[in-house]
Amino acid sequence: MEPDIAGKPAAGKAESQLRKGVLEYCVLAILRDGPRYGVELLETLGAVNGMVTSQGTIYPLLSRLRRDGLVETRWQESPSGPPRRYYELTPSGHAALKEFTAIWPHFRDAVDHFITD
Amino acid sequence: MEPDIAGKPAAGKAESQLRKGVLEYCVLAILRDGPRYGVELLETLGAVNGMVTSQGTIYPLLSRLRRDGLVETRWQESPSGPPRRYYELTPSGHAALKEFTAIWPHFRDAVDHFITD
DNA sequence: TCAGGTTCCATGCATTGCACAGTACCTGGT
DNA sequence: ACCAGGTACTGTGCAATGCATGGAACCTGA
Numbered sequence: 001m002e003p004d005i006a007g008k009p010a011a012g013k014a015e016s017q018l019r020k021g022v023l024e025y026c027v028l029a030i031l032r033d034g035p036r037y038g039v040e041l042l043e044t045l046g047a048v049n050g051m052v053t054s055q056g057t058i059y060p061l062l063s064r065l066r067r068d069g070l071v072e073t074r075w076q077e078s079p080s081g082p083p084r085r086y087y088e089l090t091p092s093g094h095a096a097l098k099e100f101t102a103i104w105p106h107f108r109d110a111v112d113h114f115i116t117d
Numbered sequence: 118m119e120p121d122i123a124g125k126p127a128a129g130k131a132e133s134q135l136r137k138g139v140l141e142y143c144v145l146a147i148l149r150d151g152p153r154y155g156v157e158l159l160e161t162l163g164a165v166n167g168m169v170t171s172q173g174t175i176y177p178l179l180s181r182l183r184r185d186g187l188v189e190t191r192w193q194e195s196p197s198g199p200p201r202r203y204y205e206l207t208p209s210g211h212a213a214l215k216e217f218t219a220i221w222p223h224f225r226d227a228v229d230h231f232i233t234d
Numbered sequence: 235t236c237a238g239g240t241t242c243c244a245t246g247c248a249t250t251g252c253a254c255a256g257t258a259c260c261t262g263g264t
Numbered sequence: 265a266c267c268a269g270g271t272a273c274t275g276t277g278c279a280a281t282g283c284a285t286g287g288a289a290c291c292t293g294a
């Protein structure tokens with residue numbers, strides 16, 4: 001059992017709670033640029049400050065996205081290692097992402113409004 | 118049983134999930150300007166686009182804040198109606214708010230980075 | 235053969251927004 | 265005096281989600 005890609009064991013409580021409901025759409029946004037597989041998504045997320053997460057988060061999340069019809073998957077052999085499951089946006093996934101990108105600015109500005117006195 | 122202040126029964130699933138972990142700090146931020154009571158907080162939150170919530174959300178949240186020592190309360194008579202419980206920040210509350218205001222900009226920019234291609 | 239890295243999956247817990255239901259206080263009309 | 269309606273607070277139960285934990289399968293290289 002290997003430790004997760006993220007070196008830090010866990011960020012603060014606030015940061016963890018912030019990800020709720022946002023991580024899902026960040027994944028959809030990444031998939032907008034083309035198909036990705038699990039570990040690749042982890043790396044892309046971890047490259048951005050404050051978005052580090054772990055396999056225990058990403059795989060259940062991807063299962064939910066698949067269950068809800070927001071992504072489709074296909075297996076592909078890896079040049080080294082076990083086969084990879086590539087995730088790709090469905091029309092529903094595109095729609096969900098579009099809906100979020102419409103809501104997000106309002107929400108972001110609302111929080112800014114309260115935080116900055 | 119009266120309906121909540123918010124006219125709209127419920128926003129989309131995304132908007133609801135967005136509030137998780139943020140509402141708590143918005144409340145702390147409002148309390149930074151001075152003591153407020155429950156319904157007053159509901160009105161202040163509802164005045165900002167995307168932050169509408171209900172009593173079923175705010176009162177359990179306030180109970181948690183009190184349990185965790187982030188706020189203190191005192192009862193005060195109302196000019197018309199039942200007595201009001203006023204909430205006020207403790208030093209721990211100020212510290213938690215300060216921690217969040219330090220994290221939020223990074224998180225906000227991270228989401229923006231993914232969303233805006 | 236076997237140790238280690240890579241990739242995936244499933245289970246269980248804590249947190250949190252919210253719907254729903256209930257209690258208590260005050261005011262004003264009859 | 266009585267009661268309807270508004271104000272304000274409280275508690276319970278559910279669903280969604282991040283995450284820790286454990287594990288299985290595949291490949292490479294010593």
